[in-house]
Amino acid sequence: MTSLPPGLIMIITAALLPFVPHIWRQGLMLGAIALSAYGLILGAGDHLVWQVLGYDLVLYRADALSFPFAIIFHIAAALNVIYSWHDRHWSQHCAALSYAGAAIAALHAGDLITLFVWWEATAVTSVFLILAAGTDSARRAAMRYLIFQVLSGVLLLAGAAVLAAKTGSIAFGAMTLGDSASWLIFLAFGIKAAFPLLNGWLQDAYPEATVTGTVALSAFTTKLAIYALARGFAGTEYLIWIGAAMTALPVFFAVIENDLRRVLAFSLNNQLGFMVVAVGIGSELALNGAVAHAFVHIIYKALLFMSMGAVLHQVGTIKASELGGLYKNMPFTMLCCVIGAMSISAFPLFSGFVAKSLTMTALGDTGIMWAYFVLLFASAGVLEHSGIKIPYFAFFAHDRGFKTGEAPLNMRVAMGIAAFLCVAIGVYPAPLYSILPFAVDYHPYDASHVTGQMQLLIFAMLAFVVLVRIRLYPPEIPSVVLNSDWFYRRLAPQIGRPVLGAVMLVWRAFLCQMRGFIGSFWFMLERLLRSPIAGPTIPGPAALVQLLLLMGVLVLGYVAAGA
Amino acid sequence: MTSKPSQKTLDMQKLGRHFTWFLIAIAVLLVGLELVVHRHGVAAIEDSFMFPALYGFLAFLFIVQVGKWLRLMIMRPEDYYEGGPSDD
Numbered sequence: 001m002t003s004l005p006p007g008l009i010m011i012i013t014a015a016l017l018p019f020v021p022h023i024w025r026q027g028l029m030l031g032a033i034a035l036s037a038y039g040l041i042l043g044a045g046d047h048l049v050w051q052v053l054g055y056d057l058v059l060y061r062a063d064a065l066s067f068p069f070a071i072i073f074h075i076a077a078a079l080n081v082i083y084s085w086h087d088r089h090w091s092q093h094c095a096a097l098s099y100a101g102a103a104i105a106a107l108h109a110g111d112l113i114t115l116f117v118w119w120e121a122t123a124v125t126s127v128f129l130i131l132a133a134g135t136d137s138a139r140r141a142a143m144r145y146l147i148f149q150v151l152s153g154v155l156l157l158a159g160a161a162v163l164a165a166k167t168g169s170i171a172f173g174a175m176t177l178g179d180s181a182s183w184l185i186f187l188a189f190g191i192k193a194a195f196p197l198l199n200g201w202l203q204d205a206y207p208e209a210t211v212t213g214t215v216a217l218s219a220f221t222t223k224l225a226i227y228a229l230a231r232g233f234a235g236t237e238y239l240i241w242i243g244a245a246m247t248a249l250p251v252f253f254a255v256i257e258n259d260l261r262r263v264l265a266f267s268l269n270n271q272l273g274f275m276v277v278a279v280g281i282g283s284e285l286a287l288n289g290a291v292a293h294a295f296v297h298i299i300y301k302a303l304l305f306m307s308m309g310a311v312l313h314q315v316g317t318i319k320a321s322e323l324g325g326l327y328k329n330m331p332f333t334m335l336c337c338v339i340g341a342m343s344i345s346a347f348p349l350f351s352g353f354v355a356k357s358l359t360m361t362a363l364g365d366t367g368i369m370w371a372y373f374v375l376l377f378a379s380a381g382v383l384e385h386s387g388i389k390i391p392y393f394a395f396f397a398h399d400r401g402f403k404t405g406e407a408p409l410n411m412r413v414a415m416g417i418a419a420f421l422c423v424a425i426g427v428y429p430a431p432l433y434s435i436l437p438f439a440v441d442y443h444p445y446d447a448s449h450v451t452g453q454m455q456l457l458i459f460a461m462l463a464f465v466v467l468v469r470i471r472l473y474p475p476e477i478p479s480v481v482l483n484s485d486w487f488y489r490r491l492a493p494q495i496g497r498p499v500l501g502a503v504m505l506v507w508r509a510f511l512c513q514m515r516g517f518i519g520s521f522w523f524m525l526e527r528l529l530r531s532p533i534a535g536p537t538i539p540g541p542a543a544l545v546q547l548l549l550l551m552g553v554l555v556l557g558y559v560a561a562g563a
Numbered sequence: 564m565t566s567k568p569s570q571k572t573l574d575m576q577k578l579g580r581h582f583t584w585f586l587i588a589i590a591v592l593l594v595g596l597e598l599v600v601h602r603h604g605v606a607a608i609e610d611s612f613m614f615p616a617l618y619g620f621l622a623f624l625f626i627v628q629v630g631k632w633l634r635l636m637i638m639r640p641e642d643y644y645e646g647g648p649s650d651d
Contacts, residue, residue, distance in 0.1 A: 137645075255630030256638060325571050364605030372605055376615075380622035396578070399571040448602045451593060452609070456619035458589050463623035465583050474631050480644065482637040489644060 003047045005060040006039040006070060007104030010077070011121075014098035017090045025090065029081045029097050036104060037074040040067065046110055055170050058110025064437040065291070066107045069227045071435060072295045073104045076219035076302060079418055083306055084212035085410035095128035096216040103220035107227060111170045112160035112185070115228070119156055119188075122221055123149030129213030130205050138208040144485070145205035148198075149221075152191035159184030175232045186233060192225035193276060194269050196245045200485030202269060203253075207261035207318075211309040214261055218268060218305045223294045226275045230290055235282025243280055244374045246273025251381030256474065257481045260308050260318045260390055264301070267344065267386040270378060271297050277375060278359040281366055284438040289358030291436055296351035296425055300343035303418035304390060307337035310407035310415065311394050320389070320476035325399035330406050334395040336415040343422040345387035345457060346379060348450045351422045354429035357444040380460045387457075388464050393476060590616075 013032035020028055040062065048060035062070075077100035084093065102125055106118030123146060130142035162181035164170050175182045194202045206217050233239060247270050254266035271293070278290035310333045311326060312318040327334045339350070346352035356379070363372050406412065425432050433440040467473040529544060568576075597613055604610055 251626055252629050252633050253637075255626055256634050325575065328571065328574075361605075369606050376618060377622045380619045381626050383619075384623055384626050396575055399569050399575065401569070447600045448604075451596050451600050452602055452604065452615045454589070455593050455597070455613060455616035458586060458593060458619075459616035460619035460623040462586055462590060463620045463627075465586060467624070467627060468579075469583075472627075474627065474634065477634075477638070478641050480639045480641055482639060482643075 003042065003060065004039060005048060005105045005108050006036045007073075007101040007106075007108070007118075009036045009039070010101030010104065011098045014094045014101065017094045017097065020090070022088045022090075025093060026081055026085050029093060030078060032097065033074055033077050033081065033100075036101070037071075040070055049110075055113070055164070056111060057114050058171070059114055060108050061110030062108060065227070065231055065287075068291050068295055068435045068437070069107050069223065070104060072298050073100060073107065073220060073223075075421075076100070076216075076298050077104075079299075079302055079306075079414050080212065080216045080219070082417070083215055083309075083411055083414035086408045087212060092129060092132050092210060092212060095125050095132070096212070099125040099129070099216060100220060103224050106224055110172060112156065112163065112172050113170050115172055116153055116157045116160060119192075119224075120150065120153040122224065123153060126217055126221065129216055130209040132210045132213055133208055135208070141205045141208040144489070145201050148191055148201040152188045155184050155191070156188035159188060172231065174234065177233065177236050177238065186236075189225050189228045189232065190242075192221055193229060194222060194225075194246070194272055195242050195276075196249060197484045197487075199246075199250075199269050200483055200488070203262055203265040203483050204485045204489075206265045206268075207259050211313045215302050215305045215309055218264075218301050219298045222268065222272055223298060226272065226279065226290060226294050229276065229279045230287060234279055234287055236280055239276050239280025240368060240371050241280075243273045243276030243278075244371045246270065246276055247378035248273070248374050248381070251378060251385065253481055253483060254381075254385035254389070256477075256479075258320050258476055258479055260320055260323070260394060261305065261312070262481075263320075263385050263389060264304055264308060267304075267382065268301055270382060270385075271301065271344070273378065274356060274359055274375065277371060278362065281359075281362050283362050283365065285358060285365065285442070286362035288433075288436040288438050288440055288442075289355065289360075289362050292355035292358055292432060295432060296343065296355045296422070299418050299421050299425075300340045300351060303336060303340035303415060303422060304344065304386065306411065306415045306418065307333050307340060308390065308394065310411050313411070314404040314407055315402055319478065320393040320397075321478045323394050323400065324397040325395070326402060326404070327395040329402055329404050330395070332412055333407055333415065334391065336412075336419045337391045337394065339419040339422050341387045341391050343426065345383040346453060347426075347457060348445065348453060349423070349426045351425040351429075351432075353453065354426055354432070354444045357449065358442060361442070376456070380456060383457055383460050384464070388461065397476075 010029075010032045013028060017025060017029070042060075042062060044063045044067075046058050046061050048058070050057040050059060077097070080096055080100070081093075084096065087093065099122055102118050102121035106115055106122065109115035109118055127142050127146045127149070130138055130145055132138075159181045160170055162179075162184065166179070166181060175185065177183065177186055191198045191201075202222070206214050209217055229239065250266040250269040250273075254263045254270070257263045257266060275290045275293050275297070278286040278293065308318055310330065311323065314330065315323065315326070317323065343350040343352045346356045360372070360375060363375060407415075429444065433442070464473065529541060593616065594613065602610065604614070608614060
């Protein structure tokens with residue numbers, strides 16, 4: 001039982017969920033997650049290998065890199081089960097559990113083909129969390145999301161095929177960027193990791209999903225990509241450039257975005273940037289930083305999405321321009337949101353601080369100062385959109401006169417657990433450090449580091465207070481902020497349709513011409529056959545048929561003679 | 564012209580004032596600590612007096628200002644993607 005790939009038991013359970021009554025369903029799901037997590041006790045090694053067509057399909061490989069990701073994926077899956085306890089319908093539970101299961105199974109894939117299968121499975125299962133929202137815009141966003149996710153899978157498969165043809169191996173290990181196979185695989189990972197210009201699907205689709213769906217989505221796909229990059233492309237210098245751009249650019253979009261769940265999606269992108277930079281550095285300290293960051297990020301990002309989901313669930317909107325003043329209606333949600341906000345902003349004693357410090361120190365060690373200052377700048381940006389904007393506009397800012405109460409108990413329990421973890425890891429990071437891929441001798445709490453970080457955060461907050469007081473902080477405006485998805489949602493149709501129209505026009509004219517040529521050819525032939533040369537007694541077409549038959553007989557005769 | 568602000572609005576204004584003073588108190592404390600703690604950064608410039616504070620403050624103002632400019636370029640009405648050429 002334990003040699004089954006972790007996550008598979010969750011997928012099998014998900015298939016049974018439609019037949020289980022609501023009262024048992026969540027318990028069964030938690031049981032499946034626990035059982036799947038129990039499978040991790042096997043420890044490092046290749047535990048399940050199939051030989052297929054001469055290739056080794058490694059269905060269950062565990063090592064120091066997959067382990068922390070597996071732990072946090074199981075925690076996230078369990079949190080999501082609790083958070084969605086109130087939902088009586090099976091469909092979303094089924095999608096969320098199988099999605100988490102597929103992501104966990106992907107972590108344990110030891111070859112590129114197995115990885116591809118689970119890679120695509122995460123896409124196909126998670127799209128239902130977006131579709132479940134039931135709106136027309138969600139349906140469209142879901143289709144765009146699916147196209148990108150499947151494209152990523154196809155690139156991965158193409159890369160694997162090229163690699164297999166060249167080397168005869170499909171093993172998933174460290175690669176050097178250079179040949180076409182590595183570039184294809186890099187691009188596949190890059191789509192799921194939301195690299196700049198490939199990130200449109202993230203901000204497009206995540207905020208369109210259901211209240212509980214967005215929480216599940218925020219945890220798995222992108223962090224699976226970070227894991228894949230860490231395994232395949234650690235130390236690839238391009239990643240420092242790409243990651244630095246990812247930390248800085250979404251910051252500006254998040255400032256002006258009105259949909260608070262979309263603000264969190266931009267923030268997610270920014271956080272992925274920190275991890276991508278860490279993977280790009282590739283040192284032991286940096287890879288520890290990437291993994292630790294992914295670990296704590298999944299918890300506080302889920303917490304922030306849960307708190308915004310709770311607001312959406314209670315009030316029916318998540319637009320900053322329509323929200324405000326909820327701190328008295330939903331004090332517990334507000335508190336959890338503030339804890340999530342302080343964690344993501346990396347306040348000392350919160351989880352973000354103990355993780356982000358690893359990456360920043362590792363980056364400092366490399367001497368790549370421009371990237372160091374970009375990430376420091378992005379840290380102020382994180383505070384702006386996730387640390388301040390999210391709690392401020394949802395719970396304070398303006399009194400909108402909402403008469404609502406707290407979120408359902410199950411949502412509060414899930415948020416409470418996540419908030420507790422954010423503080424617990426921040427206060428006592430030793431257990432987190434103990435499961436990182438490399439041995440850690442790092443102490444985040446030295447006076448210099450703490451005061452430096454506090455200065456950065458407190459004075460950035462003062463800047464916010466000053467801007468609000470002198471009324472220079474940009475007001476919330478109902479709007480859409482254009483992102484890289486604009487290229488295929490607007491530009492491509494706008495340019496593509498006239499171009500396609502012109503091409504079709506030329507094609508039709510060409511077809512028309514050809515039809516004319518063919519018509520005149522037959523006409524000429526007809527005229528020729530009916531002309532006096534064909535003889536007065538035999539009609540032209542009959543002569544043609546006879547000619548062809550005779551030719552056939554001749555050819556047959558030659559062939560027979562030759563044989 | 565303007566309607567009387569609600570009790571909650573007044574409460575929030577009070578909370579805002581308290582929060583501002585709280586922040587100022589911590590900021591003053593940090594300035595005090597800067598004189599006591601030997602703070603050292605990765606780059607030499609980080610060691611200069613109150614560098615992270617200045618960097619955080621200016622970065623925040625910069626982000627908000629660029630955000631405002633960005634609004635002029637990439638902000639569209641809410642129904643921008645609805646109607647017009649279909650995005651399917």
